[in-house]
Amino acid sequence: MARRAGPTPVPIPGAGAPHAVAPGGMAPGGAAPPATARAPRHPWFAAARRILLVAAIAFVLGGLTSWGQLVLPPETASLANSAGGWTVPTAILVLLLARGYPEAAVAGAGGFVALTLGYAVASGWRGIAFDPTTWAIIGALAGPVIGCAAHAMRRRGMQLVLGTSVLAGVLVGEGVYGLTVVADTTSGVWWWIELVLGAGVLVAGALRARPWGLALVALTGTLLVAGLFWSAFVLLPILVFRG
Structure with missing residues (x-):
């Protein structure tokens, strides 16, 4: 007498050929089932990381600007006391790291403000009082313009x-x-x-x-x-x- 066949499995749309799964959720051969793909991070996370990197490097460069006033030869000492001396590194950092105009604008402002704060901190270590408020405001206003201009050089x-x-x-x-x-x-x-x-x-x-x-x-x-x-x-x- 023939044995009655069990119910025919119903294929799941889009699932392809059915795969046998061992008890306990293990695939044949003891391999674990494929892990669920991790959700990608929000693009703003990467943008914020790049902006913070620009600000961190700019802070260090601002401190070096203050020390540069001591060690640079007289012929190039003006480098440490000029807007161009800060415009060039900020523009290069934004040009290399920023992706899009909004990010370039924020990175430009953050870079200039960080330069001012780094200069103030290093000057304080040297025993020189420096109030960064005025130049931080100027940098916050001019920084987005420089940042966007640097990014435009890629266009x-x-x-x-x-x-x-x-x-x-x-x-x-x-x-x-x-x-x-x-x-x-x-x-x-x-x-x-x-x-x-x-x-x-x-x-x-x-x-x-x-x-x-x-x-x-x-x-x-x-x-x-x-x-x-x-x-x-x-x-x-x-x-x-x-x-």
């Missing part, structure tokens, strides 16, 4: 032109300021270096600009930003440190 078209104009304009503007306003009290070596760096940024951006007419826009924007920067630095001591 094309008008975005590249605007980023080039801002970064090159800041360096050229401060270089001209150093050679015309504070030339009697500082060495001109660093100011000339800033001019060369600014010209290098302008050339690098202009060579990548398409169509070629955008190169002229980059040059015009650089001269405009440089003029505004020069005027701001001339007026800043009057507005901030008067009285």
Whole structure:
């Protein structure tokens, strides 16, 4: 007499061929069933980590700026007391690490503020009182602009032109300021270096600009930003440190 067959298993849609599972949830051969894939982390977690990395490195560089005023030779001592000396490392950090304009803006602001705080801490260790409030506010306002300009250097078209104009304009503007306003009290070596760096940024951006007419826009924007920067630095001591 034939044995009655048991109920036919019903396949699960999308499950493919049925697999036998041993008692206790073990697959044949004693292998454990595949583990459930871990949910990916939120993209903001990675962004926050990159921003914190920019701020941490900037804090160290700010402290080195204070110590640099002691050890740098007189010809390059202005590097440790210039906006360009902080703009360059902040822009490089944002250029390398930031992903997108919002992240670049926050990283730029955080980088500049961290530079100021690092400078204040190192100056305090040296026995020099330095109130970071004013420059931290300035950095919080200017940092997003520098951060977005640095990130724009990775793009094309008008975005590249605007980023080039801002970064090159800041360096050229401060270089001209150093050679015309504070030339009697500082060495001109660093100011000339800033001019060369600014010209290098302008050339690098202009060579990548398409169509070629955008190169002229980059040059015009650089001269405009440089003029505004020069005027701001001339007026800043009057507005901030008067009285």
